[in-house]
Amino acid sequence: LMYSRCLCVMYSHFSVRSFVNYEVKEDVAVIRMNDPNSKVNTLSVQMQTEMTEVFNEVLANNAVQSAVLISSKPGCFIAGADINMIQACKTAEEVTKLSQEGQKMFERIENSPKPIVAAINGSCLGGGLEFAIACQYRVATKSKKTVLGTPEVMLGLLPGAGGTQRLPKMVGIPGAFDMMLTGKNIRADKAKKMGLVHQLVDPLGPGLKSPEERTIEYLEEVAIQCAKDIVNKKIALTRKKGLMQKAQDYVLGIEFVRQQIYKTVTGKVMKMSKGLYPAPLKIIETVKAGLEQGPDSGYLAEAQNFGKLAMTSESNALIGLYHGQVACKKNRFGVPERPVKNLAILGAGLMGAGIAQVTVDKGINTILKDTMVDGLSRGQQQVYKGFNDKTKKKTITSFERDSILSSLTGQLDYKGFEKVDMVIEAVFEDLNIKHKVIKEVEAVISPHCIFATNTSALPIKDIAAASKRPEKVIGMHYFSPVDKMQLLEIITTDKTSKDTTASAVAVGLKQGKVIIVVGDGPGFYTTRCLAPMLAEAVRVLQEGVDPKKLDALTTGFGFPVGAATLADEVGIDVAAHVAEDLGKAFGSRFGGGNVEVLKTMVEKGFKGRKSGKGCYVYTPGLKSKDVNPDLEDLLEKYKLAANPSVSSDSDVQFRLVSRFVNEAVMCLQEGILNGPVEGDIGAVFGLGFPPCLGGPFRFVDTFGADKLVEKMRRFEHVYGNQFTPCQLLLDHAKDSNKRFHK
């Protein structure tokens, strides 16, 4: 003991390292990682350099038999590689070199004569996971924060430090593809079942130290024991395989079977990505190279493909979205004067209940108010179902479900509204009703209470006109279904106070939303971009393109949901309403398709998915859907002759997209948008703008404003001012140095 204490003193004395350090406990080296400049550890240059140094010392130290690798940060092992390090590279070769350095380092870890145990608490993602799986043994805490995964594919990359080669061996080919192609997070207990970690440790409660601190200490104690046991041969590193495992290994040993797997997986990827995303295909190719041609080819393919992917516009777009998302998860308006602890929602419809669902589990007492018992009961059931589904999936216990729901009060009156800090109304989209509600509510709430209105198109200042305290009025535009859609669009008027905005953003962040804050105006940002595209979609339908074809064209461009399906999802009545309102506000620029098409559909009861019929016919229980046969007759009545010069597939795609993009750029020009980052995030997360293009602004940068303007001029020639490029877009077209994103 004395000896080891001396060593510790010595190391800390001589070391100038700030990221990685180690101490020797008996004969185990405990290597601790802690990035002093960040909340999370990343595999930055500094981290890697110090890690190599430490590793060399550990190998050279005769007093050390084994090592434990652990993070000192609660909630994070290693969150991944440093993205900036990759982005700083100019060429594919540079990135390939980075990858090869990583591969080399982990190869040394894998071949280390002294066993290394990775002790994982918190996120272990990307490069962090690759590091962990290069170690000889893995122990993880069962904490909810402990997740393992390879999210590289979501950044348009692949696991570039040996992951594509080690994972198939560790969790099997199908398991490895599932992890790498979806990038999903895997919780500790699942990871144990998959064979990704060897042993689990329970998180601890209060003791003689804080739970977080003591849990890390406990994990370290258990990991040290594992390290010793590996050296003593009490723990065997080759695991006994079960019968299932042996059978699976046998089957996957057959080349024909493997070829079938590659084929099936490639087919699935092509179906889902339409070939627009190169990363998944490269992942398959790389795994295949390793399995079919041996490790040397595999590692080489990994490094080279990693380099190639890093230079793609898709990866650039996805990384841009990642950064944007991080930025939109911050409150740039500061800390609100008083936190919202009690919140009331008016209207228990789809939106109202959805908002309640994302609020009530964040420790906010939530009132859900409706005017009718039936509506209220339906809404409460929706919230219950949301949490009960989580119970079924075992992400929460039934006790947690009940405990969460105890903070939800369903009621028909305004009881308790005097204690409420914020009211979010989600009543019918009608200015008169909204005015009536605002007056009723202001009679019962306390002076500090914020009034937020959830509307998709009505200008907030018009709603606020009925308020006695417009500085407390703000728009919070949620997207349906609220519990699934990440975006929240917050709309401020000239009169909205900064504290009101700060408070709304704080609530939205608590609800787990990605937030854009935009200026007031008809349709704000998102609805205003979507409306012209939908108007164009109606014209395309009138010109004789059938809904299935329209959907194929839009999804083929990268939209996750086709335009016709999207209209059905949003609701044809809502679309008609918005088209009419915005048409009045913006005039002929918002024209294109005939609004009467939508109106007639509504009259006939084709209101979209919710009514069972829209562009398609929806049969409950059936996933496939057929085109609504009555729609054909209806469209026949409004038929327009297509102009062949602007009706090729590609032209139709660009007609739809250019109107969207032009309107987005105009929102920036008019100051509705705070910047291109929020514009991109809003379009991708709220409207499903193709993620591989990174949003309308990045699309203009990548595609070229001049080329887009050229196309628009051609459409303008046929259809008129709906395709007139806005001034800002023209400025960018004139000067190719002008870019929205640096």
Added chain:
Amino acid sequence: MASMLMNPLRSFLFTFVFPLTLSVSVSPVQTKSKKTLAKPGVKNIVLVDGVRTPFLTSGTTYADLMPHDLARAALQGLLHRTSLPKDAVDYVIYGTVIQEVKTSNVAREASLGAGFSDKIPCHTVTMACISSNVAMTTAGMIAAGQCDAIVAGGVEFMSDVPIRHSRKMRKTMLALNRAKTLGQRLSLIGSIRMAHLTPELPAVAEFSTAETMGHSADRLAAAFGVSRLEQDEFALRSHTLAKQAQDSGLLSDVISFKVPGRDMVSKDNGIRPSSMEQLAKLKPAFIKPHGTVTAANSSFLTDGASAVLIMSEEKALAMGYKPKAYLRDFVYVSQDPKDQLLLGPTYGTPKVLERAGLTMNDIDVFEFHEAFAGQIMANLKAMDSDWFAQTYMGRKTKVGTPPMEKFNLWGGSLSLGHPFGATGCRLVTTVAHRLQKEGGQYGLVAACAAGGQLSMKVKQAYP
């Protein structure tokens, strides 16, 4: 004993019980000149006497009985010991945890069976491991002038537990009751599938957290850095002291019980002093492979019943009894059922002392329920920590630990056994007996129970 707990069915049941704690303060006969804790205007409540059946490892000699048989034995033993007329009590209250459905008010069945007057009302209470403590504290009815004499007790019978049909099967069977035509009946019978036949075992875990008690105890021990060695040492101490107490005839609360169809039983059968080497051989029972809680350092599944006679002081004296102790004060506390499930004694001790106006130094006899050696050690560490007291209890300084030379000197639940519902009365009677034997003035009882609750009592020796 060890092997008993390794059996998965047994260890699970065992876990279910522990989340509550009770502490009783008993004060014995006034031997030293310490202040009395009598409160002006409130009747003094006294413990006249207490008995229990021998505590047996479940599945042994009691195996063919029913819970009320055990409770009846304890009641008859009490009648015999105190020569109490069968109509002299006003109320009978029993505590139990895992209820036999046929005798859900086990107090009534046992009381009638023991020959008590059928005019005596009886009720049954439940609060996990401190159920009989609840039964005893209902003696508050005496202070309130409702009664003058009550019998309180507890019973637990783990040799047989209610195992139900699955919910699906129950639903089908109930629907079958209502079916009117043969066709309806046949179609219901036809709907029965293999899955319907899977039985439903009694709760394996804490309902709110789905965590078993042993698992929670292991995490608690780890949180407080209690080593395996410390736990084994404490378990060995418990068994050694229990053996000494048994051999020297100190466990005088145990009555002999002629089990129908079997032999006479007059001794607890779970006391097995072993060696540290033997204990060290066991593998962890709950958290594998690195846990520290083993079958040997946990309490085991036990059958047993207990009963105490509680009266107002005037009534006891009028009936010619010499009471054994005053029951002075009690408090129940509860905490987070996940991470502080078994920390009741730490929270309850200072509270009950404060209420009684005493300090730790005033207490001569401590009897803490030993659910797990790790749980006792964790509590002792928590009570010794300023940081814990400041961070979680809102206190300025630590609670302070009971001196081991006053602590569970006649063994505890680890060695004597722990019939969930019956342990509370055993603790209280033991404190009274120890106060008499050791000549102490004040005693403190603490027990923790499932749900994160605890009860504490202070007793004063009867002069």
